[in-house]
Amino acid sequence: MNTASHTAFWDKLWALVGGVSVRTKILGIILALTVILGLGITWQVRAVMTRVFVAELGQRGLSVVSDLAARSIDPILLNDNFAVHQLLSDTVANHPDALYAFVLDNEGRVLAHTFGASGFPLALLDLESEVYGASESKRRIQHRIYSSNQGIVHDFSAPIFDGRSGVVRLGLTENRLSGIVNAMTGQMLLTTIVVALVGIAAASFLTWLLTRPILALVDTTHQVGKGDLSARAPHWADDEIGALADAFNAMAENLETSRQAIAEKDMARTQLLEQLITAQEEERKRIARELHDDVGQALTSLLVGMKVAGQLESAAEMRAKSEEMRTFAAETLEQVRLLSRQLRPSVLDDLGLAAALNRYAEEFRQRHPQFAVDLHFDLAGRLPPTVETTLYRIVQEAMTNAARHSGGGAVSVLLTRHDGHVRAIVEDDGQGFDVEGARRAGRSVGLHGMAERAELVGGHLEIESGGDGTAVYVEVTL
Ligand SMILES: Nc1ncnc2c1ncn2[C@@H]1O[C@H](COP(=O)(O)OP(=O)(O)OP(=O)(O)O)[C@@H](O)[C@H]1O
Numbered sequence: 001m002n003t004a005s006h007t008a009f010w011d012k013l014w015a016l017v018g019g020v021s022v023r024t025k026i027l028g029i030i031l032a033l034t035v036i037l038g039l040g041i042t043w044q045v046r047a048v049m050t051r052v053f054v055a056e057l058g059q060r061g062l063s064v065v066s067d068l069a070a071r072s073i074d075p076i077l078l079n080d081n082f083a084v085h086q087l088l089s090d091t092v093a094n095h096p097d098a099l100y101a102f103v104l105d106n107e108g109r110v111l112a113h114t115f116g117a118s119g120f121p122l123a124l125l126d127l128e129s130e131v132y133g134a135s136e137s138k139r140r141i142q143h144r145i146y147s148s149n150q151g152i153v154h155d156f157s158a159p160i161f162d163g164r165s166g167v168v169r170l171g172l173t174e175n176r177l178s179g180i181v182n183a184m185t186g187q188m189l190l191t192t193i194v195v196a197l198v199g200i201a202a203a204s205f206l207t208w209l210l211t212r213p214i215l216a217l218v219d220t221t222h223q224v225g226k227g228d229l230s231a232r233a234p235h236w237a238d239d240e241i242g243a244l245a246d247a248f249n250a251m252a253e254n255l256e257t258s259r260q261a262i263a264e265k266d267m268a269r270t271q272l273l274e275q276l277i278t279a280q281e282e283e284r285k286r287i288a289r290e291l292h293d294d295v296g297q298a299l300t301s302l303l304v305g306m307k308v309a310g311q312l313e314s315a316a317e318m319r320a321k322s323e324e325m326r327t328f329a330a331e332t333l334e335q336v337r338l339l340s341r342q343l344r345p346s347v348l349d350d351l352g353l354a355a356a357l358n359r360y361a362e363e364f365r366q367r368h369p370q371f372a373v374d375l376h377f378d379l380a381g382r383l384p385p386t387v388e389t390t391l392y393r394i395v396q397e398a399m400t401n402a403a404r405h406s407g408g409g410a411v412s413v414l415l416t417r418h419d420g421h422v423r424a425i426v427e428d429d430g431q432g433f434d435v436e437g438a439r440r441a442g443r444s445v446g447l448h449g450m451a452e453r454a455e456l457v458g459g460h461l462e463i464e465s466g467g468d469g470t471a472v473y474v475e476v477t478l
């Protein structure tokens with residue numbers, strides 16, 4: 001067999017063996033082992049028993065035939081053929097394996113035999129001349145085996161009176177002993193079949209016990225595969241399969257948790273988007289209102305003032321009016337500046353994050369005079385614009401939250417940069433809050449907005465809150 005066909009053979013065999021169920025495999029193994037063991041032992045015992053029986057039969061034949069030879073000397077010398085016949089008949093009757101016995105005189109004539117009415121089979125004499133022909137052998141006890149229509153026959157011959165008074169012969173058949181061996185073989189084969197049946201029953205039960213948790217696991221896997229992440233595999237026992245079921249369940253649980261997290265995030269993002277759009281509209285409304293109410297009003301007043309000034313006659317009155325209008329214009333300019341700063345702090349673009357946050361802190365102090373604000377920066381130069389904007393907005397939101405919700409009296413901001421990371425920490429000393437609860441409540445645009453902004457620049461945001469305050473940590477890799 002060359003290598004290619006060798007591999008093909010194993011492939012085929014493996015496909016055949018691998019294709020059947022575990023149950024069939026185990027049943028096959030048990031059945032094969034039982035049958036091989038049963039047949040092997042039966043064959044072995046049969047061979048040994050046959051050998052022992054045949055040897056024993058030979059021993060027995062030799063001793064009986066020599067006994068016959070000794071006991072027939074006297075009747076033969078006395079020419080008492082009847083007594084010889086009687087001796088032969090008794091011997092054959094007392095030995096269950098004896099088939100025949102006869103005595104030949106010196107000339108080879110039959111003196112007495114046990115064949116009865118059917119007569120003496122002359123073929124036996126052929127055997128006589130064939131095997132015992134040599135006069136030399138007439139002086140020794142002989143054992144010869146031949147097969148006849150009555151089965152295998154052991155023929156023994158013994159010289160009478162050292163061969164001077166003829167020969168006595170005895171035929172023993174193996175039939176009875178073969179019968180015993182056959183009966184025993186049948187018994188053992190029956191036992192093998194019973195053991196095989198019991199083995200099959202035990203193996204069936206065992207494989208049912210073994211495959212039940214595996215099939216349950218397969219079932220659960222299908223359910224999970226179809227999207228039912230709440231499906232769990234039953235834990236039948238503390239063995240390897242039990243461990244597998246536990247591991248599978250842990251995996252399904254993780255899947256379920258992460259799917260929930262994704263769903264929550266998705267929902268929050270949608271809400272964020274909606275609220276961002278609303279906030280944008282609100283912002284536009286506010287700017288439009290401020291432009292209309294404040295700047296529009298101021299410019300209208302300026303127009304009116306200019307008209308009045310044009311009609312004034314005294315120079316002193318005109319100076320006073322123009323002074324009044326200058327103050328008015330200056331106020332209006334300040335309002336426009338504030339408005340533009342609120343829209344986008346240009347200082348962030350021009351001077352960087354630290355300066356922008358310093359300015360924001362100023363405004364914060366003005367708005368919340370009861371709050372102590374503490375700033376620490378260790379930034380060493382500018383950061384990428386997107387990171388600056390992100391950190392600015394996050395710190396802004398965290399400070400606003402501290403002022404609005406914490407109920408504390410101080411907020412501190414720490415910005416550091418090292419090894420390509422920027423980290424911002426905003427801490428207050430308020431009463432804290434349930435972060436997960438607020439997030440899950442869904443309406444917390446501020447909290448989600450902070451996290452989203454951090455993620456957008458590849459950063460990471462965490463909020464720790466407890467009885468002694470809240471800390472917001474952001475870390476962005478540059
Ligand atoms: N520093 C804080 N101390 C105590 N509670 C806080 C703090 N920050 C947030 N919270 C709580 O978390 C909730 C959610 O905050 P979030 O910033 O998302 O919303 P908001 O500030 O109420 O509204 P906005 O969307 O305008 O920011 C707040 O309503 C508040 O109850």
Ligand SMILES: [Mg+2]
Pocket residue numbers: 397400401446447
């Ligand atoms: Mg907020």
